[in-house]
Amino acid sequence: MTTTSDTQGLALHFQVRRGDFELAVDLRLPGRGVTGIVGPSGCGKTTLLRAVAGLDKTPGGRLHLGERCWQDGAQFLPTHRRRLGYVFQEPSLFEHLSVRGNLNYGWRRTPAAERHLSQEELIEWLGLAPLIDRPVSGLSGGERQRVAIARALATSPELLLMDEPLAALDPTSKQAIMPYLETLHDRLEIPVLYVSHAPEEVARLADHLVLMERGRVLAAGPLAELMTRADLPLARADDAAAVLSGTVAAHDDHYALTRVALNGGTLTLARQPRLEGQSVRLRVAARDVSLTLSQARDTSILNCLPVQVVNIEPYDNTRVTVHLDCSGQPLLARITRKSADDLALSGGQTVYAQIKTAALL
Known part of the structure; x- marks a missing residue:
């Protein structure tokens, strides 16, 4: 080596x-x-x-x-x-x-x-x-x-x-x-x-x-x-995304799923050819993250993590980018201005991030 x-x-x-x-x-x-x-x-x-x-x-x-x-x-x-x-x-x-x-x-x-x-x-x-x-x-x-x-x-x-x-x-x-x-x-x-x-x-x-x-x-x-980072071009791009680090926790062969452990919880993905205990990276697009004030139970979205709002940045006339802290890892959510107002989002607030999809890198 x-x-x-x-x-x-x-x-x-x-x-x-x-x-x-x-x-x-x-x-x-x-x-x-x-x-x-x-x-x-x-x-x-x-x-x-x-x-x-x-x-x-x-x-x-x-x-x-x-x-x-x-x-x-x-x-x-x-x-x-x-x-x-x-x-x-x-x-x-x-x-x-x-x-x-x-x-x-x-x-x-x-x-x-x-x-x-x-x-x-x-x-x-x-x-x-x-x-x-x-x-x-x-x-x-x-x-x-x-x-x-x-x-x-x-x-x-x-x-x-x-x-x-x-x-x-x-x-x-x-x-x-x-x-x-x-x-x-x-x-x-x-x-x-x-x-x-x-x-x-x-x-x-x-x-x-x-x-x-x-x-x-x-x-x-x-x-x-x-x-x-809110002041840099990557977070302001249409394809803005965050990269989360985790560890393969387990595989569910019955449903062909893989669970990845993060500090703040677990993400469930389609079955991945990775070994349990292996370190992995996940790319989560800002447009694939929605927010809710309480943890939803009756939903088809499998992944819901507790997060803290860091700040909210305007994106265009209709949308904002919400910068989130996911147990020490940064995460982005791209939502409408109306949704941000309806939820009364503010810095320091604890909410739940519903992640529609995440890509294993």
């Missing part, structure tokens, strides 16, 4: 000017786990990754990974000396080589003493055993991207950069590759910077989030917090 002695995380400061565009970023990011970098096209996400990789020289820039300095006012490590892997939107593979040949290229670039990942681990994690001796020219888009990720990791990097790695794939290929990315999330012990336009993709993989706009960082912090 790839490891790093990092206890301080990734510290970076860059200022890049190109014509009318300026990237100005000053961040401290976790030393392990996936940091999702999101924002509209042209906001500087790829420019930031290129600066981290050293592909664009940034005078005055600073980059530290733990105690190691890759760049400051006195030095600038070129890309080939930075212990990083880079996965692009379009996989750049050696077409004349097999899958194994592509992995061997990354493997041979790394001195034996610095190899922390075996080829066997990579082949297992990314499900490459059936493909290992095939030429990459005959692989599907999703298969090629898995090979590209494995080759990037074959160098045993201390940092992995992923620039919209699923953007060029069709929906079926995206769904097929996501479990492999989740495996990397669970097993890698290095920081991963993951650029994406897809909120669901980021919600499924990321632990930490950086929101960017026009070359600036709007906010950075834990995923669940930033997805629901």
